[in-house]
Amino acid sequence: MESNKLSRVDYIFRPESNRIDLIKKIMSKDKDDFILELIDSGLKGRGGAGFLTGLKWKLAKEAQGDKKYVICNADEGEPGTFKDREILDRVAGKVLTGMALCGYIVGANEGFIYLRAEYRFLAPKLQQMMDAMNQELKTAGLDFTLALRFGSGAYVCGEETALIESMEGKRGEPRNKPPFPVTDGYLGKPTVVNNVETFVNTVIIAEIGYQEYKKLGTDSSRGMKLFSISGDCAKEGIFELELGMSLADFVEEFGDGDTKAVQVGGASGFCVPRKKFKETIIGFEGIPTGGSMKIFNSSRSMYNVLHNYLDFFQEESCGQCTPCRVGCQQLLKGIMAVKRRERPATYLDELVKLAETMRYASKCGLGQSVGNAFVSIVENFREEIVY
Amino acid sequence: MINLTINNIPVTVEEGTTILAAARKLNIRIPTLCYHEDLCIAGNCRVCVVEQVGMRTLQASCAVPVRENMQILTNSMKVRQARKNIIELLLSEHNADCTKCYKNGNCELQDLANEYRTGNQMYLDLVPEKHFTIDQSSPSIMKDDSKCIRCQRCVRTCAELQGVNALAVANKGHEMKISSFYDKPMHEVVCTNCGQCINRCPTGALVERNYLDEVWNAIYDPSKHVAVQTAPAVRVALGEELGFDPGERVTGKMVAALRRLGFNSVLDTDFTADLTIMEEGTELLTRLKKALVDNDEKVAIPMTTSCSPGWIKFIEHTFPEYLPNVSTCKSPQQMFGALVKTYYAQRKNINPKDIVSVSIMPCTAKKYEAQRPEMRDSGYQDVDYVLTTRELAIMIKQAGIEFMKLEDEEYDRFMGDSTGAAVIFGATGGVMEAALRTAWEIVTGKEVPFENLNITPVRGMEGIKEASVTIAGTKPEWSFLEGVELKCAIAHGLANARELMQAVKDGKAVYHFIEVMACPGGCLGGGGQPIPTNPEIRQKRAEAIYAEDEGMPIRKSHENPEVAQIYQEFLGEPLGHKSHELLHTHYKARKRY
Numbered sequence: 001m002e003s004n005k006l007s008r009v010d011y012i013f014r015p016e017s018n019r020i021d022l023i024k025k026i027m028s029k030d031k032d033d034f035i036l037e038l039i040d041s042g043l044k045g046r047g048g049a050g051f052l053t054g055l056k057w058k059l060a061k062e063a064q065g066d067k068k069y070v071i072c073n074a075d076e077g078e079p080g081t082f083k084d085r086e087i088l089d090r091v092a093g094k095v096l097t098g099m100a101l102c103g104y105i106v107g108a109n110e111g112f113i114y115l116r117a118e119y120r121f122l123a124p125k126l127q128q129m130m131d132a133m134n135q136e137l138k139t140a141g142l143d144f145t146l147a148l149r150f151g152s153g154a155y156v157c158g159e160e161t162a163l164i165e166s167m168e169g170k171r172g173e174p175r176n177k178p179p180f181p182v183t184d185g186y187l188g189k190p191t192v193v194n195n196v197e198t199f200v201n202t203v204i205i206a207e208i209g210y211q212e213y214k215k216l217g218t219d220s221s222r223g224m225k226l227f228s229i230s231g232d233c234a235k236e237g238i239f240e241l242e243l244g245m246s247l248a249d250f251v252e253e254f255g256d257g258d259t260k261a262v263q264v265g266g267a268s269g270f271c272v273p274r275k276k277f278k279e280t281i282i283g284f285e286g287i288p289t290g291g292s293m294k295i296f297n298s299s300r301s302m303y304n305v306l307h308n309y310l311d312f313f314q315e316e317s318c319g320q321c322t323p324c325r326v327g328c329q330q331l332l333k334g335i336m337a338v339k340r341r342e343r344p345a346t347y348l349d350e351l352v353k354l355a356e357t358m359r360y361a362s363k364c365g366l367g368q369s370v371g372n373a374f375v376s377i378v379e380n381f382r383e384e385i386v387y
Numbered sequence: 388m389i390n391l392t393i394n395n396i397p398v399t400v401e402e403g404t405t406i407l408a409a410a411r412k413l414n415i416r417i418p419t420l421c422y423h424e425d426l427c428i429a430g431n432c433r434v435c436v437v438e439q440v441g442m443r444t445l446q447a448s449c450a451v452p453v454r455e456n457m458q459i460l461t462n463s464m465k466v467r468q469a470r471k472n473i474i475e476l477l478l479s480e481h482n483a484d485c486t487k488c489y490k491n492g493n494c495e496l497q498d499l500a501n502e503y504r505t506g507n508q509m510y511l512d513l514v515p516e517k518h519f520t521i522d523q524s525s526p527s528i529m530k531d532d533s534k535c536i537r538c539q540r541c542v543r544t545c546a547e548l549q550g551v552n553a554l555a556v557a558n559k560g561h562e563m564k565i566s567s568f569y570d571k572p573m574h575e576v577v578c579t580n581c582g583q584c585i586n587r588c589p590t591g592a593l594v595e596r597n598y599l600d601e602v603w604n605a606i607y608d609p610s611k612h613v614a615v616q617t618a619p620a621v622r623v624a625l626g627e628e629l630g631f632d633p634g635e636r637v638t639g640k641m642v643a644a645l646r647r648l649g650f651n652s653v654l655d656t657d658f659t660a661d662l663t664i665m666e667e668g669t670e671l672l673t674r675l676k677k678a679l680v681d682n683d684e685k686v687a688i689p690m691t692t693s694c695s696p697g698w699i700k701f702i703e704h705t706f707p708e709y710l711p712n713v714s715t716c717k718s719p720q721q722m723f724g725a726l727v728k729t730y731y732a733q734r735k736n737i738n739p740k741d742i743v744s745v746s747i748m749p750c751t752a753k754k755y756e757a758q759r760p761e762m763r764d765s766g767y768q769d770v771d772y773v774l775t776t777r778e779l780a781i782m783i784k785q786a787g788i789e790f791m792k793l794e795d796e797e798y799d800r801f802m803g804d805s806t807g808a809a810v811i812f813g814a815t816g817g818v819m820e821a822a823l824r825t826a827w828e829i830v831t832g833k834e835v836p837f838e839n840l841n842i843t844p845v846r847g848m849e850g851i852k853e854a855s856v857t858i859a860g861t862k863p864e865w866s867f868l869e870g871v872e873l874k875c876a877i878a879h880g881l882a883n884a885r886e887l888m889q890a891v892k893d894g895k896a897v898y899h900f901i902e903v904m905a906c907p908g909g910c911l912g913g914g915g916q917p918i919p920t921n922p923e924i925r926q927k928r929a930e931a932i933y934a935e936d937e938g939m940p941i942r943k944s945h946e947n948p949e950v951a952q953i954y955q956e957f958l959g960e961p962l963g964h965k966s967h968e969l970l971h972t973h974y975k976a977r978k979r980y
Contacts, residue, residue, distance in 0.1 A: 315559070317561070319561070320429075320537070321430075321432070322431070322433050322537075325537065360443075363430060
């Protein structure tokens with residue numbers, strides 16, 4: 001396992017090459033060849049779940065449907081993540097290009113950016129770029145048009161099927177899976193939903209070739225990733241790093257010298273305590289992240305951190321499934337009761353079991369990941385929860 | 388076909404089968420809460436989760452279709468732990484005041500709590516901090532959010548089966564709840580009072596507004612004459628509440644029980660169902676004459692039935708421009724109410740103010756209907772109290788009557804006569820069939836041209852049925868109908884009614900006569916019927932209704948001797964002056980919001 005992977009790279013924000021030339025280059029290739037290259041590149045979805053992007057496109061291409069859709073998930077809502085905003089602000093053209101490529105490959109002729117409500121300020125510029133892009137694509141002979149759709153502020157709508165429900169004008173609640181969006185997505189048609197950064201990565205692969213791309217990262221985590229770094233840090237902001245670094249190296253570079261814990265992957269991610277920094281790899285072989293890295297120093301109360309996350313989840317659960325809706329409330333009320341001595345410290349063990357149930361039995365990724373922060377904080381900082 | 392194993396037992400099922408259905412095939416019961424045979428899959432309660440070997444997460448068995456070589460475990464350690472936790476979570480959010488709950492003993496959550504021996508509450512009680520209030524605004528439905536487990540069966544019922552959307556999900560996370568438009572009280576929204584939500588609520592969150600005490604008090608009051616009428620569909624379902632299997636006809640026992648409960652007269656809504664046919668059939672023929680002979684452009688065709696109060700409230704809200712098309716006939720319940728305090732009172736020499744008129748209905752919308760301000764043509768509220776089939780069963784149990792051992796008894800001899808035509812009012816298509824049996828004979832002098840009077844094209848559980856019959860061999864006074872193809876349509880369940888009316892509105896469908904029943908299957912699947920009601924049970928009740936019809940000596944409304952008598956002695960003729968006064972009504976356009 002390599003552990004000195006902390007190298008900064010600059011692919012994502014590098015100026016775009018001529019997008020129409022790139023699209024034409026891909027259009028001159030066999031679609032299946034490009035899919036194979038994409039699979040071979042090892043690119044996994046940058047939203048956090050890490051599904052092989054090439055495989056997703058392959059499934060959507062093979063799916064039967066008179067219409068197909070491409071959706072860019074720009075509902076960046078994970079606490080501590082702000083990299084998609086930056087991408088859309090600085091290199092939105094790459095996102096649009098990635099969507100067009102996807103549309104060409106899977107056979108979709110409509111693409112939507114589902115934009116987080118709070119990012120509305122980006123809309124005028126995006127709309128302008130889309131209008132121009134639609135023209136360019138028409139000229140280039142690609143039947144693909146782009147349009148904007150808006151979220152309304154619900155965190156759960158970042159979950160792809162809730163996002164689709166929301167786009168269809170319904171209440172943003174995750175669907176039962178299977179079927180998955182690649183066969184039954186927007187309006188019941190095959191749909192690719194990818195994160196903003198993922199589309200940019202596909203463009204990078206198209207530009208530099210999958211072999212060059214594969215040189216970045218590790219076996220399980222190919223490529224680079226944007227990290228949104230916040231909290232008690234020496235340097236904060238957005239950094240593009242190769243995947244596969246150790247958390248120790250990361251903290252060395254970005255921490256303030258007094259780092260107690262890092263929350264990797266936002267509220268739905270894991271809390272890693274100092275003693276585990278060395279052994280923790282950031283990537284799909286270790287702890288994956290959609291980009292959020294929150295650094296806590298010794299002045300922080302982990303009880304408050306956990307309270308804050310649970311408060312967030314009890315609010316942002318869509319509320320449809322029992323484990324998530326009631327579970328979030330019980331976890332929050334539970335740690336409060338322990339803190340107030342209304343329940344014994346051993347009640348935390350019951351809550352850990354409950355968190356496991358939520359992980360197994362919740363309907364979507366939201367409920368399934370509440371237990372990540374809960375269990376990792378309670379196990380590593382139990383005394384801070386109790387006393 | 389797909390091969391899989393469930394708890395290591397191999398099973399082969401058709402592609403598309405859910406894990407839940409495959410397990411049922413092996414007689415393995417997986418508990419469910421949000422699942423209901425009538426509704427789309429929600430997969431949100433998570434009680435039915437099972438383990439699929441090799442998968443990290445558990446699968447909702449109601450939602451996940453089987454795949455080849457799947458290995459399913461329904462009772463593994465992981466499953467049991469999760470299921471128990473989930474039931475405990477639901478209980479922590481539920482006002483588990485079971486012994487004081489109206490649904491005590493018929494609650495799916497209570498059953499699960501019992502099965503899993505949840506015992507002393509493990510999690511914190513979340514109910515007190517939420518400050519729930521009970522919505523008692525509706526005369527039909529009570530909504531108590533403190534007992535709601537958010538399974539959304541009611542929401543799916545209201546949206547999918549009924550197309551009404553009075554109930555919907557509001558808010559998210561810990562504040563998520565089932566609400567009405569702008570959180571208004573139930574009586575101020577588009578609710579049709581059909582009670583289908585009640586019938587599908589697994590807990591006591593939605594229950595009928597019960598009038599048990601009021602009825603008991605009337606019975607105990609020696610100065611009151613308490614007259615009870617029973618709707619056709621009650622007799623084929625009441626047994627389910629009292630130990631019989633679905634589909635058992637308990638007419639005679641029900642009559643006996645009502646006498647033992649202390650009702651002074653035990654009468655049959657069937658009598659006014661027959662009367663409805665006389666009035667409504669004549670109304671249809673009159674409208675047809677105006678349209679075909681007088682070329683009166685104002686006459687509203689198609690004419691729709693008016694027996695179902697859920698349908699009436701629905702059309703008032705949803706298609707108010709079609710109110711002139713609705714037959715002006717009151718429902719059989721309300722005709723009965725108006726006659727009990729006039730005709731019956733006169734004949735029995737009872738002061739109508741001393742009569743308390745009670746009806747036993749498969750329906751919750753009838754409770755609302757009885758309280759409509761226009762339903763006071765006798766000079767009093769025509770029907771004082773409406774009880775559902777379920778409430779009657781409660782009364783029978785309270786009175787200590789051993790229902791199964793009762794000897795059959797007959798209805799009173801006055802306003803107790805019935806025909807097969809009246810009985811089939813309880814099933815979808817029944818009013819249409821009854822009307823055709825009579826109208827055909829009025830027009831042609833002969834019986835309807837169907838074997839044994841069974842007009843099978845209008846029967847069955849299809850959502851929208853169409854039938855047409857070409858009129859031939861008319862009597863001279865009806866010759867204008869000779870060769871006319873009479874087109875009929877039947878819808879049950881308000882979502883189907885909406886579809887049908889929309890087709891009419893869009894000019895895509897042309898009919899003369901439309902029957903609509905608000906509830907799936909017609910009254911036999913009414914919101915006041917025993918819980919559970921599902922497709923299989925509705926089918927059994929329908930079979931019972933048609934068997935009851937076949938067994939009746941008289942099967943045509945116009946041959947009911949009491950009907951002839953009331954026209955002779957009291958009403959004069961169908962659509963006559965007295966009829967208009969007592970048996971007909973008008974409707975009111977209502978807004979959606």
